[in-house]
Amino acid sequence: MNNALLEFKEVWKTYGNEQTKMNALKGINLSLKKNSFNLILGPSGSGKTTLLNIASLLDTPTKGKVILGDKHTSNLSKTERSKIRMNEIGIIYQRANLFPYLNVLENVMLPMISKDKNKALELLKSMGINETSQFPEKLSAEDQQKVALSRAMINDPSLILADEPTGELDTDSTNVIMKLIKDIGQRCTVLIVSNNTDLFEYADNLFSLKEGIIIKK
Template sequence: MNAPILEFQDVWKTFGNDKTKLDALKEIDLEIEENSVNLILGPSGSGKSTLLNLISLMDTPTKGKIFIKGKNTLNMSKSERSKFRRDEIGIIYQRDNLFPYLNILENVMVPMIVKDKEKAIKLLKIAGLTKITEFPDEIHIVEQQQTALVRAAINNPSILIADEPTGELNLEAADKLMNLIKSVGNKSTVLIASNNQDLDKYCDNIFYIKEGMILENK
């Protein structure tokens, strides 16, 4: 068993005040092994996106501790969190979220810590993308998601997060993207949030979430 790269200890996330209080996450105890592919499976509104927001350091828990690579994220300053997110975490959204005024190559190069055009072109080729001077609205939605994946993986992140990455794709396109996620992210720990049970065949571990609680995993 590999050492955990991510650990949640009794994590809660609450929104609102006493009158409108909503516990989006409750009693989350979770360990994610390094270099594993993990599916967080649950229906809409179950807490998947809230969980990903905490992992990506876009938000902080109301209660509990979160450790990434052995570091207590609650002890990080705002600037430290921003730097850690840039250096260690890549994110793929349900919709590609590309910049419409930049071409495919330029989009991929935006988050690069060290600008390396040749590296960007190489990763795009690995992903099967050749229309690198075209703009997002000029390519197919599958290619848009592939571009978003390459952009998320461009800095070799320790953690690669995908929030409903196949939500708008057909079965064939979803299969292609999921295999690409495993290929491009083979040096990363991958976390995929989805309500699609069929994605379990691509993953090492499955965590079921309902009403803000992790029910079981296998």
């Protein structure tokens, strides 16, 4: 029985033409188990964002296969990939990327497939956010990320992807957010890409990415 939730099989991503060709990913093989917490560490320019864009189905590999659950995603149409992304993937960024003209509750409910105010309120409460009528500008950076986490979880995804989710937080806030993400990892598969080596203590599986090549640590 295959217990993998996300698999990369010999994934290459190449940009440019024959004269300007640049391989951002070079034959990546990666297998993430269901309900696991995974961290990929790498410097700027190592291919982290490219890998995350492919994992989130925002981009497709030049060569190789990406499998999410039992779905071979590499050859799907944009519409099919968008549907999977909405139903099965939650994404968290370095900046919370909340809509400034929507309050906390509205931001979390925005991507909901089945609108359920009580579900959104309970999710926010579990993240420590009780005041849901405030607008993002009134929130601390930590609370903005808590709202972003709630939004990423609102459709009960099987996969959470995070790009430097603590990049703009201080040490105390980083610990708070990472503990919340660690808890999320009990319910779904989590993949974080970062250059912050202090995050390794939270990971079940640690990988290193350098110049488009990945190594399990």
